[in-house]
Amino acid sequence: MSTRQIVLDPDLLRLQKEGYEVEILKGHLLVHSVPYVNAQREIALGVVVTNLNGNVGELGKPGDHQVWFVGEYPCRHTGVPIESIRHSTKEFSLWPGFTAQHRFSNKPVNGYVDYYSKMKNYISIISNEAKQIQPDVTPCTFNVIVSSEEDSVFRYWDSASSRSNILAASAKLAMGRVAIIGLGGTGSYVFDLVAKTPVQEIHLFDGDIYVQHNAFRAPGATSVETLEDKPLKVDHYYKIYDVMRTGIVPHGCYVAEDNINALDGFDFVFLCVDKGAVRKLIGGYLREKGIPFVDVGMELSIIPEGESILGTCRATLCTPVKSDHFDRRAYQGADDGNELYEKNIQVADINALNASLAVLKWKQYCGFYQDIVKAHHTTYSINSHSLTRDEMTEDK
Secondary structure, X not given: OOOHHHHOOHHHHHHHHOOEEEEEEOOEEEEEEEEEEOOOOOEEEEEEEEEOOOEOOEOOOOOOOEEEEEOOOOEOOOOOEOHHHEEEEEEEEEEOOEEEEEEEEOOOOOOOOOHHHHHHHHHHHHHHHHHHHOOOOOOEOXXXXXOOOOOOOEOOOOHHHHOOOOHXXXXXXXXXXXXXXXXXXXXXXXXXXXXOOOOOEEEEEOOOEOOHHHHHHOOOOOOHHHXXXXXXXXXXXXXXXXXXXXXXXXXXXXXXXXXXXXXXXOOEEEEOOOOHHHHHHHHHHHHHHOOOEEEEEEEEEEEOOOXXXXXXXXXXXXXXXXXXXXXXXXXXXXXXXXXXXXXXXXXXXXXXXXXXXHHHHHHHHHOOOOOOOOEEEEEEEOOOOEEEEEEXXXXX
């Protein structure tokens, strides 16, 4: 990730030029070495932190008026706590390895017009008390802190997580290697959702060419020129999502008996195939290897009398703790003569829902979402508009 563009935002550059120790990290602005007075009337140094709103190089107005503080609670020069900024005191885990101790609130009548005024206000309230004890103390040290997020897979900060204060929860999704097998309607939506998480490597497996009907059940829009080029699905999606993140590894092939060992070592797999025999082969291998996975499936058919569609979609989770339900929940028979699979009705919204159910279940498995029932099988039925859960267990 390039941090140079972030630091050179006008608001932040102004703070930096005045000598404040500015750092950008995990979508947050940190100002270090802010002098404050503790309860013993000693001068200590703290860190004022706010999450960032807006786009890279164009932050705009802050999303809220509050900040976090790393250090003891700041006091007046008399040792009495500064109550005018008090909001709450506890351990705030902003992201893994970084914890603040206090949350402050001090809102001007018209709010803050920019990050410069917001940070200056809090820093002045805190550090001016320290100046009462030691006049030459200052937060403007002119020490330069090099902002770096080299461990991030994203090419710009994840402001969706930072502005919602869920970076610590999002970090639970930072698996090393995740595979998506099949980039049809459902698999492409799975990839779209997983690509926006901090998974280090996302491996795409599909030997198909991206053709015209794919464009009508895939995320986004496809140009005529792209369809004329006839790219492999894995290359098509790599090109689109590489502008947002790193770690996408395309494999322009089908997973079969002769290369199935390519799945060894994955932390999680999304199985998005529509052939029962392939599902049986890969599902059996993953269970044998103890690799957790979610298998998806759609069963749609049309009612000729009303020209309407009914059916179901499902997401089936298998883990080292529980996988005995897979054979009875996921179709693994021969595909020849199977009328349902020959019709292969696909509709984008059901593809997207099927993918969402699979990704939700993966996120529950990782601990991102709370999971009190630990269902390993979820089914949505269209005509009854019902969602069912089955195959519960007390453990993952």
